[in-house]
Structures are given as structure tokens and as C-alpha cells.
Amino acid sequence: MPELPEVETIKRKLEKYLVGHRIQKIEVRYKKSFPEGKEKLIGGRVEGVRRFGKALSIDLDNNYSALIHIKMTGQLIYQGPNIKRSMSLSEKVTGGLGGKHTHVIFYLDKKGKLYYNDVRKFGWIKAVKKAEVEKEDFIKMLGPEPFRGLTVKVLKKILKSTGRSIKVVLMDQTKIAGVGNIYANDALWLAKINPKNKANTLTNEQIKALFNAIIKVMRDAIKRGGASDRAYVTPDGQEGKYQEHFLVYGKKGEKCDNCKKIIKKEKIGGRGTYYCPNCQK
């Protein structure tokens, strides 16, 4: 779930809420969530937020950035003067704010707070020099993104270089950044391509269709604020809506929207994969 559209939604909201705030104190309750360097961020004022694939960089005016990866169940929730607290938090805010799944709390000026919740504790936060964020191992390994660098031509080159299954390649962040399980499933369905097909056997027509499908699916998802079928929520504690518009993801046993045959599910590359055996040959 937290794939490009979800992280992009978080990025936009964090930018809206955090810019201008100064970090006064950081409380780390679970060490692995933010192992070291928190003191580098103290005193810095937020000047912007960047996204790299599924990772976020909260940039401060003291030359440091908080680089964050929320992995599967991380949540970043803001409370403070830049948001009206009339709307209630989604019940998906696991354990509430400051509860047993809150591992890091950023105390901001003007009584603002940024909570980091993470049920599975796979996510991480680290302090990195702002100018060196792109040099971080994780960031520099990322491939081009759907809205930044990826074109039909680039995609073709990527796919021709490997005999792995197309779905596994789509989800490989070093090949293409930002596509995860949900959008890989939906994009392949939209492009009518079987997820098990070898990447290097796709025709030019299929590659073109796949590129367009990735763009369309991601655009739709961003428009709807991402997919909240699991733990994902936005920084104001609200849910996204894309899960109400899944094309095939999570639809095992349901009818294909296109041909009415039954959607199947099987494991490919260790991940749950949904597809229509009739439309996606």
C-alpha cells in the first residue's frame, strides 16, 4: 500500500502542514525506528518535503533532512496549528496517537507534533545531510519513476534486459521506483498482460500499453489520495479512497470488470498476485 501514490499523498500533506515548523525535541521510544542522529535535526526549520520512490525526505534549514521509509505499516500523523481538528482520526491510526504503536514523536514549535506509528516496526527514520540524500545507498539504487524519467523507451530497455517475470520486474525498485504490489497488479490487468510473462518477451505494443497503464493507475490513485485497504492513512489521519476502485487487486473470486470471468490469485515472486486468466494471457 504505501507505494508511490500513497507516499506522494503523504508528501503533499506533510509539506502543507510542516513547512515553517521548527523541531524542538524528538522522542524515540523504539530505537530501531530512529537508531541515531536525531540531535542533528533539533532546531531545524522545515523548508520542504521530497519523495524518492517510496521514501520521504523532510528537509530542514540547518542542512539536514529526516529521511523516512514507512515500509508497510508506518504512519506519519500531524497535530498542530496548521490543521483543523474538527475531523476525527481514522480508526486505522493504529493504537492512536502516543499509543503502543507510536515509536517516534517530533515535538514542533507552536505546539505542533508529528507522530510516527508503525505496527510492524519495519520502517526507519535517519538524519542525513540534505545535500547527500541522493547519495544514500537506498536512494541511489532507485530506478526511474513513472512521472520522472520513465518513458516507453526507457521501460522497453529495462524489460528487454531480463527474463524475470514482468510483475517481479515492475516491483523491483532498482528497475522502476514507486510501483508496489497493488499498482503492479492493477497496471498489468489494465494493460491485459499476464503477470507471469517474462519481461523480455513483451511486444512493443504491450510495453506501450503497460507504460500507459502504470501512468493511469498511479494518476487515479494519487487523485483519490492512495489506497487504505490496510494501515495507510494520510498525515491528517484520514483514509485514501483508491481501494474502492481496485481493478483486480484483492478481487480473488470476483468477476473481472472486463470479461466477467473469475479473478484468480496466486503467488508470484512470493507476493499475492491477482489476475484475470481470460483477459491476461
Place this chain on the structure above:
DNA sequence: TTAAATGTTTAAAT
């Protein structure tokens, strides 16, 4: 009770 679950990350196997 056993299995599966969004994403990397690292170890092991081709």
C-alpha cells in the same frame, strides 16, 4: 492454529 499481509534488506543459491 496456521497462513498471509503492503516493502525492503540481506543471505543463499544459481
Place this chain on the structure above:
DNA sequence: CATTTAAACATTTA
């Protein structure tokens, strides 16, 4: 050595 695959990470939920 490069490319792939599988297991690990920690916890909840079906």
C-alpha cells in the same frame, strides 16, 4: 561475478 530467489524483519489479522 552477476543475476535471482528465498528468508528475515515484528506483529496483527483472516
